[in-house]
Amino acid sequence: MSEINDIIESGSLELYVVGALSEKQNAEITAVLKQYPEIEQEVNEIENALLQLSAAASPYNPEQLLDRIKAKLNIGDSTKVIPIQKEDNKTKVLMWLGWVASIALLIGIFSLWNKNKELEQQIEVVATENKDLETQISESRASEEKTKELLAVLRDRNIQTVELQGQQIAPEAFAAVHWDKENNRVYIDAKHLPTPPEGKEYQVWSLTLEPLTPTSIGLLSNFESDENKIFILENINLSEGFGITLEPKGGSATPTLEQLYTLGTVG
Amino acid sequence: MKQPDLLISKLQEKDPQAFTKIYERYSESTYGIIYSIVRDKEIAEEVLQDVFIKVWENIESYNPSKGRFFTWLLNIARNTAIDKTRSKSFKNQKKNLNADYFVSIIEQKTSFSTAVNAIGIKKYIKMVEPYCKDIINLLFFQGYTQKETAEELQTPIGTIKTRSRNCIKSLRKLLINE
Numbered sequence: 001m002s003e004i005n006d007i008i009e010s011g012s013l014e015l016y017v018v019g020a021l022s023e024k025q026n027a028e029i030t031a032v033l034k035q036y037p038e039i040e041q042e043v044n045e046i047e048n049a050l051l052q053l054s055a056a057a058s059p060y061n062p063e064q065l066l067d068r069i070k071a072k073l074n075i076g077d078s079t080k081v082i083p084i085q086k087e088d089n090k091t092k093v094l095m096w097l098g099w100v101a102s103i104a105l106l107i108g109i110f111s112l113w114n115k116n117k118e119l120e121q122q123i124e125v126v127a128t129e130n131k132d133l134e135t136q137i138s139e140s141r142a143s144e145e146k147t148k149e150l151l152a153v154l155r156d157r158n159i160q161t162v163e164l165q166g167q168q169i170a171p172e173a174f175a176a177v178h179w180d181k182e183n184n185r186v187y188i189d190a191k192h193l194p195t196p197p198e199g200k201e202y203q204v205w206s207l208t209l210e211p212l213t214p215t216s217i218g219l220l221s222n223f224e225s226d227e228n229k230i231f232i233l234e235n236i237n238l239s240e241g242f243g244i245t246l247e248p249k250g251g252s253a254t255p256t257l258e259q260l261y262t263l264g265t266v267g
Numbered sequence: 268m269k270q271p272d273l274l275i276s277k278l279q280e281k282d283p284q285a286f287t288k289i290y291e292r293y294s295e296s297t298y299g300i301i302y303s304i305v306r307d308k309e310i311a312e313e314v315l316q317d318v319f320i321k322v323w324e325n326i327e328s329y330n331p332s333k334g335r336f337f338t339w340l341l342n343i344a345r346n347t348a349i350d351k352t353r354s355k356s357f358k359n360q361k362k363n364l365n366a367d368y369f370v371s372i373i374e375q376k377t378s379f380s381t382a383v384n385a386i387g388i389k390k391y392i393k394m395v396e397p398y399c400k401d402i403i404n405l406l407f408f409q410g411y412t413q414k415e416t417a418e419e420l421q422t423p424i425g426t427i428k429t430r431s432r433n434c435i436k437s438l439r440k441l442l443i444n445e
Contacts, residue, residue, distance in 0.1 A: 011432035018407045019338040026334045048268045049439045051296045056388045057369040058299035061380045075283040253284040
Protein backbone atom coordinates (compact mmCIF):
# COMPACT_ATOMS: atom_id res chain seq x y z
CA MET A 1 0.00 0.00 0.00
CA SER A 2 2.84 2.37 0.72
CA GLU A 3 3.90 1.83 -2.86
CA ILE A 4 0.63 3.36 -3.99
CA ASN A 5 1.18 6.27 -1.68
CA ASP A 6 4.69 6.75 -3.02
CA ILE A 7 3.39 7.00 -6.56
CA ILE A 8 0.70 9.46 -5.52
CA GLU A 9 3.13 11.65 -3.58
CA SER A 10 5.88 11.51 -6.18
CA GLY A 11 4.37 14.16 -8.42
CA SER A 12 4.44 11.83 -11.41
CA LEU A 13 0.67 11.78 -11.74
CA GLU A 14 0.52 15.53 -12.17
CA LEU A 15 3.16 15.35 -14.88
CA TYR A 16 1.24 12.47 -16.43
CA VAL A 17 -1.96 14.50 -16.78
CA VAL A 18 -0.29 17.61 -18.19
CA GLY A 19 1.57 15.44 -20.69
CA ALA A 20 5.10 16.15 -19.51
CA LEU A 21 6.26 12.53 -19.33
CA SER A 22 7.86 10.32 -21.94
CA GLU A 23 5.75 7.78 -23.78
CA LYS A 24 7.32 4.99 -21.76
CA GLN A 25 6.56 6.67 -18.43
CA ASN A 26 3.01 7.33 -19.63
CA ALA A 27 2.47 3.66 -20.36
CA GLU A 28 3.83 2.71 -16.94
CA ILE A 29 1.49 5.08 -15.13
CA THR A 30 -1.47 4.01 -17.24
CA ALA A 31 -0.77 0.43 -16.20
CA VAL A 32 -0.71 1.14 -12.43
CA LEU A 33 -3.69 3.39 -12.78
CA LYS A 34 -5.77 0.56 -14.20
CA GLN A 35 -4.59 -1.64 -11.35
CA TYR A 36 -5.19 0.65 -8.37
CA PRO A 37 -8.45 2.60 -8.05
CA GLU A 38 -6.82 4.98 -5.54
CA ILE A 39 -4.37 6.08 -8.18
CA GLU A 40 -7.07 6.46 -10.78
CA GLN A 41 -9.08 8.52 -8.34
CA GLU A 42 -6.07 10.76 -7.76
CA VAL A 43 -5.59 11.21 -11.51
CA ASN A 44 -9.29 12.03 -11.91
CA GLU A 45 -9.01 14.73 -9.27
CA ILE A 46 -5.87 16.23 -10.76
CA GLU A 47 -7.50 16.25 -14.18
CA ASN A 48 -10.69 17.78 -12.86
CA ALA A 49 -8.78 20.61 -11.14
CA LEU A 50 -6.88 21.36 -14.35
CA LEU A 51 -10.03 21.19 -16.46
CA GLN A 52 -11.57 23.81 -14.22
CA LEU A 53 -8.48 25.97 -14.18
CA SER A 54 -8.20 26.04 -17.96
CA ALA A 55 -11.96 26.55 -18.39
CA ALA A 56 -11.61 29.52 -16.05
CA ALA A 57 -8.83 30.87 -18.28
CA SER A 58 -11.11 30.73 -21.30
CA PRO A 59 -12.45 34.19 -22.20
CA TYR A 60 -15.91 32.65 -22.71
CA ASN A 61 -17.55 29.30 -23.32
CA PRO A 62 -17.17 28.60 -27.06
CA GLU A 63 -20.47 26.69 -27.34
CA GLN A 64 -21.51 28.56 -30.46
CA LEU A 65 -18.64 27.06 -32.45
CA LEU A 66 -19.94 23.51 -32.22
CA ASP A 67 -22.42 23.91 -35.08
CA ARG A 68 -19.78 25.42 -37.30
CA ILE A 69 -17.38 22.56 -36.60
CA LYS A 70 -20.07 19.98 -37.22
CA ALA A 71 -21.00 21.65 -40.47
CA LYS A 72 -17.38 21.51 -41.57
CA LEU A 73 -17.26 17.84 -40.67
CA ASN A 74 -20.60 17.24 -42.28
CA ILE A 75 -22.05 15.62 -39.17
CA GLY A 76 -25.10 17.73 -38.35
CA ASP A 77 -27.27 15.83 -35.87
CA SER A 78 -30.41 15.98 -37.93
CA THR A 79 -28.92 14.29 -40.96
CA LYS A 80 -27.37 11.36 -39.22
CA VAL A 81 -29.31 8.14 -38.90
CA ILE A 82 -28.65 6.46 -35.60
CA PRO A 83 -28.36 2.74 -36.01
CA ILE A 84 -30.40 0.63 -33.70
CA GLN A 85 -28.34 -0.89 -30.89
CA LYS A 86 -26.09 -3.63 -32.00
CA GLU A 87 -26.19 -5.64 -28.82
CA ASP A 88 -28.30 -8.71 -29.02
CA ASN A 89 -30.32 -8.06 -25.93
CA LYS A 90 -33.59 -9.84 -25.35
CA THR A 91 -35.27 -7.09 -23.42
CA LYS A 92 -34.32 -4.57 -26.07
CA VAL A 93 -35.88 -6.75 -28.72
CA LEU A 94 -39.02 -7.06 -26.65
CA MET A 95 -39.18 -3.34 -26.24
CA TRP A 96 -38.84 -2.83 -29.95
CA LEU A 97 -41.61 -5.32 -30.50
CA GLY A 98 -43.67 -3.25 -28.09
CA TRP A 99 -43.02 -0.19 -30.12
CA VAL A 100 -43.92 -1.96 -33.35
CA ALA A 101 -47.16 -3.23 -31.81
CA SER A 102 -48.20 0.15 -30.58
CA ILE A 103 -47.52 1.65 -33.97
CA ALA A 104 -49.71 -0.97 -35.57
CA LEU A 105 -52.49 -0.16 -33.12
CA LEU A 106 -52.03 3.51 -33.77
CA ILE A 107 -52.34 3.11 -37.49
CA GLY A 108 -55.79 1.74 -36.80
CA ILE A 109 -56.75 4.53 -34.45
CA PHE A 110 -55.25 7.05 -36.76
CA SER A 111 -57.31 6.05 -39.75
CA LEU A 112 -60.48 6.47 -37.71
CA TRP A 113 -59.32 9.79 -36.43
CA ASN A 114 -58.38 10.84 -39.91
CA LYS A 115 -61.86 10.20 -41.26
CA ASN A 116 -63.29 12.28 -38.51
CA LYS A 117 -60.87 15.10 -39.25
CA GLU A 118 -61.66 15.03 -42.91
CA LEU A 119 -65.26 15.82 -42.15
CA GLU A 120 -64.23 18.69 -39.94
CA GLN A 121 -61.89 20.01 -42.55
CA GLN A 122 -64.69 20.37 -45.06
CA ILE A 123 -65.97 23.36 -43.17
CA GLU A 124 -64.82 26.39 -45.00
CA VAL A 125 -62.66 28.91 -43.29
CA VAL A 126 -60.68 31.91 -44.33
CA ALA A 127 -56.96 31.49 -44.10
CA THR A 128 -55.07 34.23 -42.39
CA GLU A 129 -51.98 34.09 -44.50
CA ASN A 130 -49.80 36.63 -42.82
CA LYS A 131 -50.00 35.37 -39.32
CA ASP A 132 -47.05 33.58 -37.94
CA LEU A 133 -47.80 29.91 -37.91
CA GLU A 134 -46.51 29.42 -34.42
CA THR A 135 -48.90 31.98 -32.98
CA GLN A 136 -51.63 30.42 -34.94
CA ILE A 137 -51.05 26.98 -33.59
CA SER A 138 -51.06 28.25 -30.05
CA GLU A 139 -54.16 30.36 -30.60
CA SER A 140 -55.93 27.47 -32.18
CA ARG A 141 -56.14 25.85 -28.80
CA ALA A 142 -58.39 28.61 -27.58
CA SER A 143 -61.40 27.84 -29.69
CA GLU A 144 -62.82 25.40 -32.12
CA GLU A 145 -63.14 28.04 -34.75
CA LYS A 146 -59.48 28.87 -34.48
CA THR A 147 -58.64 25.21 -34.84
CA LYS A 148 -60.45 25.08 -38.12
CA GLU A 149 -58.69 28.20 -39.22
CA LEU A 150 -55.37 26.61 -38.45
CA LEU A 151 -56.22 23.45 -40.33
CA ALA A 152 -57.01 25.51 -43.38
CA VAL A 153 -53.72 27.34 -43.19
CA LEU A 154 -51.84 24.11 -42.77
CA ARG A 155 -53.62 22.59 -45.72
CA ASP A 156 -52.93 25.65 -47.81
CA ARG A 157 -49.27 25.48 -47.07
CA ASN A 158 -49.14 21.80 -47.68
CA ILE A 159 -48.28 21.08 -44.07
CA GLN A 160 -49.14 17.66 -42.74
CA THR A 161 -50.31 17.20 -39.20
CA VAL A 162 -49.40 14.09 -37.25
CA GLU A 163 -51.08 13.49 -33.92
CA LEU A 164 -48.94 11.82 -31.29
CA GLN A 165 -50.91 9.86 -28.73
CA GLY A 166 -49.89 9.35 -25.10
CA GLN A 167 -48.17 6.08 -24.32
CA GLN A 168 -48.17 3.80 -21.32
CA ILE A 169 -46.04 6.07 -19.14
CA ALA A 170 -48.34 9.05 -19.70
CA PRO A 171 -51.63 8.02 -21.31
CA GLU A 172 -53.02 11.53 -20.92
CA ALA A 173 -50.11 13.10 -22.79
CA PHE A 174 -50.64 14.31 -26.31
CA ALA A 175 -48.68 16.22 -28.91
CA ALA A 176 -48.96 17.23 -32.53
CA VAL A 177 -46.34 17.51 -35.21
CA HIS A 178 -47.06 19.92 -38.05
CA TRP A 179 -44.68 18.93 -40.77
CA ASP A 180 -43.76 21.43 -43.43
CA LYS A 181 -42.07 19.12 -45.93
CA GLU A 182 -41.26 21.86 -48.34
CA ASN A 183 -39.16 23.74 -45.82
CA ASN A 184 -37.98 20.65 -43.90
CA ARG A 185 -39.44 22.01 -40.73
CA VAL A 186 -41.62 20.58 -38.01
CA TYR A 187 -43.69 22.54 -35.53
CA ILE A 188 -44.05 20.49 -32.38
CA ASP A 189 -47.08 21.43 -30.36
CA ALA A 190 -46.23 20.13 -26.91
CA LYS A 191 -48.73 21.89 -24.73
CA HIS A 192 -50.17 18.63 -23.49
CA LEU A 193 -46.91 17.09 -22.40
CA PRO A 194 -46.17 17.18 -18.67
CA THR A 195 -43.39 19.52 -17.58
CA PRO A 196 -40.17 17.47 -17.57
CA PRO A 197 -38.49 16.89 -14.21
CA GLU A 198 -35.22 18.60 -13.30
CA GLY A 199 -32.28 17.41 -15.42
CA LYS A 200 -34.47 15.91 -18.15
CA GLU A 201 -35.83 17.13 -21.42
CA TYR A 202 -37.96 15.83 -24.25
CA GLN A 203 -36.30 14.55 -27.38
CA VAL A 204 -38.17 14.22 -30.65
CA TRP A 205 -37.49 11.28 -32.95
CA SER A 206 -38.30 10.76 -36.58
CA LEU A 207 -39.13 7.13 -37.26
CA THR A 208 -38.90 5.03 -40.34
CA LEU A 209 -40.82 1.81 -40.03
CA GLU A 210 -39.14 -0.96 -41.98
CA PRO A 211 -36.77 -1.49 -40.38
CA LEU A 212 -37.83 0.61 -37.42
CA THR A 213 -35.17 3.28 -37.10
CA PRO A 214 -35.33 6.33 -34.87
CA THR A 215 -33.40 9.47 -35.81
CA SER A 216 -33.15 12.34 -33.39
CA ILE A 217 -34.48 15.60 -34.76
CA GLY A 218 -33.92 17.65 -31.66
CA LEU A 219 -34.77 18.58 -28.12
CA LEU A 220 -37.62 20.56 -26.63
CA SER A 221 -35.20 22.65 -24.61
CA ASN A 222 -36.25 25.22 -22.00
CA PHE A 223 -39.63 23.59 -21.90
CA GLU A 224 -40.89 25.29 -18.81
CA SER A 225 -39.97 28.80 -19.87
CA ASP A 226 -41.38 28.40 -23.38
CA GLU A 227 -44.67 30.23 -23.27
CA ASN A 228 -46.69 28.66 -26.04
CA LYS A 229 -44.93 25.27 -25.94
CA ILE A 230 -44.47 25.21 -29.68
CA PHE A 231 -41.04 24.19 -30.83
CA ILE A 232 -39.68 24.47 -34.33
CA LEU A 233 -37.17 21.83 -35.38
CA GLU A 234 -35.51 20.89 -38.62
CA ASN A 235 -36.53 17.58 -40.15
CA ILE A 236 -35.05 16.44 -43.42
CA ASN A 237 -35.95 12.80 -42.88
CA LEU A 238 -38.51 10.81 -44.82
CA SER A 239 -40.37 10.26 -41.58
CA GLU A 240 -43.04 7.63 -41.31
CA GLY A 241 -43.76 8.41 -37.71
CA PHE A 242 -42.69 10.57 -34.80
CA GLY A 243 -42.05 9.79 -31.16
CA ILE A 244 -41.19 11.90 -28.13
CA THR A 245 -39.15 10.47 -25.27
CA LEU A 246 -37.92 11.94 -22.01
CA GLU A 247 -34.12 11.92 -21.89
CA PRO A 248 -31.34 13.27 -19.69
CA LYS A 249 -30.58 16.91 -20.47
CA GLY A 250 -28.69 17.18 -23.72
CA GLY A 251 -30.46 14.23 -25.23
CA SER A 252 -29.47 10.63 -25.92
CA ALA A 253 -28.04 8.83 -28.90
CA THR A 254 -30.90 6.37 -28.94
CA PRO A 255 -34.39 6.73 -27.47
CA THR A 256 -35.08 5.49 -23.97
CA LEU A 257 -38.16 3.44 -24.71
CA GLU A 258 -39.37 3.17 -21.13
CA GLN A 259 -39.69 6.95 -21.31
CA LEU A 260 -41.69 7.06 -24.53
CA TYR A 261 -44.36 9.71 -23.94
CA THR A 262 -46.10 10.08 -27.25
CA LEU A 263 -46.06 8.36 -30.59
CA GLY A 264 -47.81 8.66 -33.92
CA THR A 265 -47.48 7.66 -37.55
CA VAL A 266 -47.66 9.79 -40.63
CA GLY A 267 -51.02 9.09 -42.26
CA MET B 268 -14.91 13.11 -12.55
CA LYS B 269 -13.93 9.94 -14.34
CA GLN B 270 -12.76 9.84 -17.88
CA PRO B 271 -15.86 9.16 -20.07
CA ASP B 272 -14.53 5.96 -21.62
CA LEU B 273 -17.83 4.92 -23.15
CA LEU B 274 -18.24 8.29 -24.84
CA ILE B 275 -14.71 8.11 -26.15
CA SER B 276 -15.23 4.65 -27.61
CA LYS B 277 -18.44 5.88 -29.24
CA LEU B 278 -16.48 8.76 -30.67
CA GLN B 279 -14.04 6.24 -32.07
CA GLU B 280 -17.02 4.67 -33.83
CA LYS B 281 -17.71 8.14 -35.28
CA ASP B 282 -20.91 8.80 -33.40
CA PRO B 283 -21.81 12.49 -33.94
CA GLN B 284 -23.71 12.72 -30.66
CA ALA B 285 -20.66 11.51 -28.79
CA PHE B 286 -18.73 14.25 -30.56
CA THR B 287 -21.22 16.83 -29.31
CA LYS B 288 -20.88 15.59 -25.75
CA ILE B 289 -17.10 15.48 -25.89
CA TYR B 290 -17.13 19.02 -27.24
CA GLU B 291 -19.41 20.20 -24.48
CA ARG B 292 -17.24 18.60 -21.88
CA TYR B 293 -13.81 19.70 -23.05
CA SER B 294 -14.17 22.70 -25.37
CA GLU B 295 -14.08 25.44 -22.76
CA SER B 296 -10.90 24.09 -21.17
CA THR B 297 -9.35 23.56 -24.58
CA TYR B 298 -10.23 27.09 -25.58
CA GLY B 299 -8.59 28.36 -22.36
CA ILE B 300 -5.37 26.53 -23.24
CA ILE B 301 -5.36 27.76 -26.83
CA TYR B 302 -6.16 31.31 -25.82
CA SER B 303 -3.32 31.38 -23.32
CA ILE B 304 -0.96 30.53 -26.19
CA VAL B 305 -2.29 32.61 -29.10
CA ARG B 306 -3.77 35.39 -26.93
CA ASP B 307 -6.29 36.50 -29.50
CA LYS B 308 -9.92 35.45 -29.33
CA GLU B 309 -10.54 35.19 -33.03
CA ILE B 310 -7.39 33.25 -33.78
CA ALA B 311 -8.10 31.04 -30.76
CA GLU B 312 -11.53 30.27 -32.22
CA GLU B 313 -9.96 29.24 -35.50
CA VAL B 314 -7.50 27.02 -33.70
CA LEU B 315 -10.25 25.50 -31.55
CA GLN B 316 -12.18 24.53 -34.67
CA ASP B 317 -9.07 22.98 -36.19
CA VAL B 318 -8.42 21.08 -32.98
CA PHE B 319 -11.86 19.50 -32.81
CA ILE B 320 -11.74 18.67 -36.50
CA LYS B 321 -8.48 16.86 -35.76
CA VAL B 322 -10.11 15.12 -32.81
CA TRP B 323 -12.85 13.77 -35.05
CA GLU B 324 -10.49 12.79 -37.84
CA ASN B 325 -7.77 11.24 -35.70
CA ILE B 326 -9.70 9.79 -32.80
CA GLU B 327 -8.66 6.25 -33.79
CA SER B 328 -5.11 7.18 -32.95
CA TYR B 329 -6.01 7.83 -29.32
CA ASN B 330 -4.95 4.76 -27.37
CA PRO B 331 -6.28 4.59 -23.80
CA SER B 332 -3.33 2.45 -22.71
CA LYS B 333 -0.97 5.30 -23.52
CA GLY B 334 -2.56 8.02 -21.45
CA ARG B 335 -5.59 10.13 -20.68
CA PHE B 336 -7.90 11.44 -23.35
CA PHE B 337 -7.57 14.91 -21.83
CA THR B 338 -3.78 14.70 -22.18
CA TRP B 339 -4.12 13.58 -25.78
CA LEU B 340 -6.46 16.50 -26.47
CA LEU B 341 -4.14 18.92 -24.66
CA ASN B 342 -1.26 17.90 -26.89
CA ILE B 343 -3.28 18.47 -30.04
CA ALA B 344 -4.49 21.83 -28.76
CA ARG B 345 -1.08 23.10 -27.70
CA ASN B 346 0.64 21.90 -30.86
CA THR B 347 -1.99 23.40 -33.14
CA ALA B 348 -1.87 26.69 -31.23
CA ILE B 349 1.94 26.80 -31.25
CA ASP B 350 1.97 26.08 -34.99
CA LYS B 351 -0.34 29.04 -35.42
CA THR B 352 1.97 31.37 -33.52
CA ARG B 353 4.75 30.35 -35.89
CA SER B 354 2.74 31.15 -39.00
CA LYS B 355 3.47 34.27 -41.01
CA SER B 356 0.25 36.08 -40.39
CA PHE B 357 0.70 35.68 -36.69
CA LYS B 358 4.21 37.07 -36.46
CA ASN B 359 3.03 40.49 -37.51
CA GLN B 360 0.96 40.82 -34.42
CA LYS B 361 2.28 42.11 -31.18
CA LYS B 362 1.64 39.73 -28.36
CA ASN B 363 1.59 40.13 -24.67
CA LEU B 364 4.15 37.59 -23.56
CA ASN B 365 4.13 37.74 -19.78
CA ALA B 366 4.41 34.30 -18.26
CA ASP B 367 1.35 34.27 -16.08
CA TYR B 368 -1.12 35.22 -18.77
CA PHE B 369 -3.68 32.69 -17.60
CA VAL B 370 -3.63 34.39 -14.21
CA SER B 371 -4.54 37.79 -15.63
CA ILE B 372 -7.35 36.30 -17.71
CA ILE B 373 -8.88 34.75 -14.61
CA GLU B 374 -8.36 37.91 -12.57
CA GLN B 375 -10.23 39.96 -15.16
CA LYS B 376 -13.00 37.50 -15.73
CA THR B 377 -16.29 38.21 -14.01
CA SER B 378 -18.57 35.41 -15.10
CA PHE B 379 -17.71 31.74 -15.11
CA SER B 380 -19.59 28.79 -16.49
CA THR B 381 -21.24 26.39 -14.09
CA ALA B 382 -18.57 23.74 -14.67
CA VAL B 383 -16.12 25.95 -12.79
CA ASN B 384 -15.94 26.57 -9.06
CA ALA B 385 -15.38 30.28 -9.57
CA ILE B 386 -14.89 31.13 -5.90
CA GLY B 387 -12.26 28.43 -5.47
CA ILE B 388 -10.42 29.44 -8.63
CA LYS B 389 -10.41 33.15 -7.79
CA LYS B 390 -9.15 32.45 -4.29
CA TYR B 391 -6.42 30.23 -5.65
CA ILE B 392 -5.23 32.89 -8.08
CA LYS B 393 -5.10 35.39 -5.24
CA MET B 394 -3.12 33.28 -2.80
CA VAL B 395 -0.99 31.05 -5.01
CA GLU B 396 2.81 31.20 -4.82
CA PRO B 397 4.41 32.98 -7.80
CA TYR B 398 6.47 29.88 -8.63
CA CYS B 399 3.23 27.96 -9.05
CA LYS B 400 2.06 30.41 -11.68
CA ASP B 401 5.24 29.79 -13.65
CA ILE B 402 5.17 26.05 -13.27
CA ILE B 403 1.51 25.67 -14.16
CA ASN B 404 1.87 28.04 -17.06
CA LEU B 405 4.82 26.18 -18.55
CA LEU B 406 3.83 22.59 -17.82
CA PHE B 407 0.10 22.81 -18.35
CA PHE B 408 -0.72 25.78 -20.53
CA GLN B 409 2.40 25.87 -22.71
CA GLY B 410 3.13 22.15 -22.80
CA TYR B 411 6.79 22.22 -21.70
CA THR B 412 8.36 18.96 -20.62
CA GLN B 413 9.66 18.58 -17.09
CA LYS B 414 13.21 19.14 -18.35
CA GLU B 415 12.34 22.22 -20.40
CA THR B 416 10.50 23.69 -17.44
CA ALA B 417 13.51 23.07 -15.20
CA GLU B 418 15.78 24.82 -17.67
CA GLU B 419 13.44 27.73 -18.20
CA LEU B 420 13.05 28.32 -14.48
CA GLN B 421 16.64 27.34 -13.62
CA THR B 422 15.39 24.94 -11.03
CA PRO B 423 16.45 21.32 -10.43
CA ILE B 424 14.32 18.82 -12.31
CA GLY B 425 13.23 17.00 -9.12
CA THR B 426 12.04 20.28 -7.62
CA ILE B 427 9.77 20.84 -10.62
CA LYS B 428 8.11 17.54 -9.91
CA THR B 429 7.44 18.14 -6.21
CA ARG B 430 6.42 21.75 -6.81
CA SER B 431 3.98 20.90 -9.56
CA ARG B 432 2.39 18.39 -7.19
CA ASN B 433 2.10 20.97 -4.41
CA CYS B 434 0.81 23.69 -6.71
CA ILE B 435 -1.95 21.49 -8.12
CA LYS B 436 -2.72 20.04 -4.70
CA SER B 437 -3.47 23.46 -3.22
CA LEU B 438 -5.74 24.18 -6.19
CA ARG B 439 -7.63 20.95 -5.59
CA LYS B 440 -8.07 21.78 -1.93
CA LEU B 441 -9.68 25.11 -2.73
CA LEU B 442 -11.91 23.62 -5.39
CA ILE B 443 -13.25 21.11 -2.91
CA ASN B 444 -13.54 23.37 0.11
CA GLU B 445 -14.84 26.61 -1.35
